[in-house]
Amino acid sequence: MIFLIEYNRSEGQIVTSRDFDDSQRLEAENSRLEIELDLNRKGVDHEVVLLEAASKDALQRTHRRYFVDLHQLLKSGSGQDV
Amino acid sequence: MIKNAFSKTQIDRLGDRLKGDPHTESDLRLLDDYRRSFGEAYEAVIRTIRQRGEFPTGRLAKSTFSIVEKLRRESIRLSQMQDIAGCRVVVANVVEQEHFVASLRIDFPRASVIDRRDKPSYGYRAVHIIAEISGKPVEIQVRTALQHLWAELSEKSSDVLDPTIKYGGGTDSWRSFLTSSSEAVAAYEKGAAVHEVFETSYSKTVGAHEKVEKATAELLERHIPDHEVQEIRGKLEDSTRKIKRLKQRIEESREEKVRLWTVNADLLNKMISWLDERRLRGQKQ
Numbered sequence: 001m002i003f004l005i006e007y008n009r010s011e012g013q014i015v016t017s018r019d020f021d022d023s024q025r026l027e028a029e030n031s032r033l034e035i036e037l038d039l040n041r042k043g044v045d046h047e048v049v050l051l052e053a054a055s056k057d058a059l060q061r062t063h064r065r066y067f068v069d070l071h072q073l074l075k076s077g078s079g080q081d082v
Numbered sequence: 083m084i085k086n087a088f089s090k091t092q093i094d095r096l097g098d099r100l101k102g103d104p105h106t107e108s109d110l111r112l113l114d115d116y117r118r119s120f121g122e123a124y125e126a127v128i129r130t131i132r133q134r135g136e137f138p139t140g141r142l143a144k145s146t147f148s149i150v151e152k153l154r155r156e157s158i159r160l161s162q163m164q165d166i167a168g169c170r171v172v173v174a175n176v177v178e179q180e181h182f183v184a185s186l187r188i189d190f191p192r193a194s195v196i197d198r199r200d201k202p203s204y205g206y207r208a209v210h211i212i213a214e215i216s217g218k219p220v221e222i223q224v225r226t227a228l229q230h231l232w233a234e235l236s237e238k239s240s241d242v243l244d245p246t247i248k249y250g251g252g253t254d255s256w257r258s259f260l261t262s263s264s265e266a267v268a269a270y271e272k273g274a275a276v277h278e279v280f281e282t283s284y285s286k287t288v289g290a291h292e293k294v295e296k297a298t299a300e301l302l303e304r305h306i307p308d309h310e311v312q313e314i315r316g317k318l319e320d321s322t323r324k325i326k327r328l329k330q331r332i333e334e335s336r337e338e339k340v341r342l343w344t345v346n347a348d349l350l351n352k353m354i355s356w357l358d359e360r361r362l363r364g365q366k367q
Contacts, residue, residue, distance in 0.1 A: 028142075033114045047148065
């Protein structure tokens with residue numbers, strides 16, 4: 001699956017997100033470009049990222065930063081069982 | 083239509099323009115075309131990794147935001163950037179990391195390997211492999227679960243607290259937390275690897291001991307000469323002593339592993355308290 005995420009870094013939050021099938025890569029890339037052009041026109045500094053993962057769960061494991069806050073990240077680490 | 087051939091000069095000039103602000107629409111479109119030209123190389127790398135049974139999260143192309151940030155921060159030219167396309171694999175521990183990196187070295191024999199585990203970059207530890215397909219570099223990040231957690235803490239705190247944290251900036255207290263945590267993770271992972279070596283050695287020794295015990299029982303039924311019986315019994319006693327020693331080492335290394343983990347968990351808890359205090363003071367999280 002392909003995931004298109006618009007992320008506000010300073011707020012640490014996703015602004016918009018959209019999922020695409022693997023077969024829709026061109027559409028996903030075009031959508032990313034459109035969002036970037038639109039943000040540029042508005043003078044908004046958001047990160048627009050296109051990621052490909054086996055599932056949303058897999059994406060949330062490898063790119064947790066987009067989905068959880070700093071507190072949750074720290075707690076996920078301190079609560080680990082070794 | 084995507085243009086696949088870009089001259090180095092054309093790309094570096096684009097990079098120079100992107101350092102400034104605002105960006106023109108034609109520059110953003112040119113950058114997008116350039117990024118898309120990494121598509122085939124990216125696909126080839128992802129296919130190879132999947133054949134190894136791993137399912138990486140791929141980043142089809144670096145975001146404009148990150149490219150511009152990197153161009154402004156470093157003296158790198160756009161045509162030299164090796165992480166325009168890339169992917170990330172998170173494995174359980176350093177033993178798995180070693181195995182996976184070794185398999186990537188076989189799959190991509192001419193790839194360059196950047197091992198940041200012993201020489202971390204601002205605390206960041208991982209192994210990066212830069213595979214090159216038809217002249218296009220693709221970065222493969224291989225992180226253990228703990229290296230990954232640390233990297234995400236560094237990135238997230240750079241997002242919401244101070245963008246310079248990732249590169250050694252930020253408040254003294256937060257920088258100190260991150261540095262200490264990176265060192266604690268490294269120490270824990272070394273300790274855990276030692277423990278795993280003892281565990282593996284123990285199970286192999288026990289397996290071999292059981293085979294010798296079985297063979298001995300069979301030999302004794304055949305009434306072999308006394309000196310041979312004594313020799314076999316001596317070997318069995320040696321093996322029993324070895325098992326006992328290994329058991330002791332496993333226990334010691336387990337205790338050390340837990341102790342090393344506690345160091346990092348304490349640091350993470352301190353960081354949580356630090357954030358809670360900021361929250362109480364109404365500061366940004």
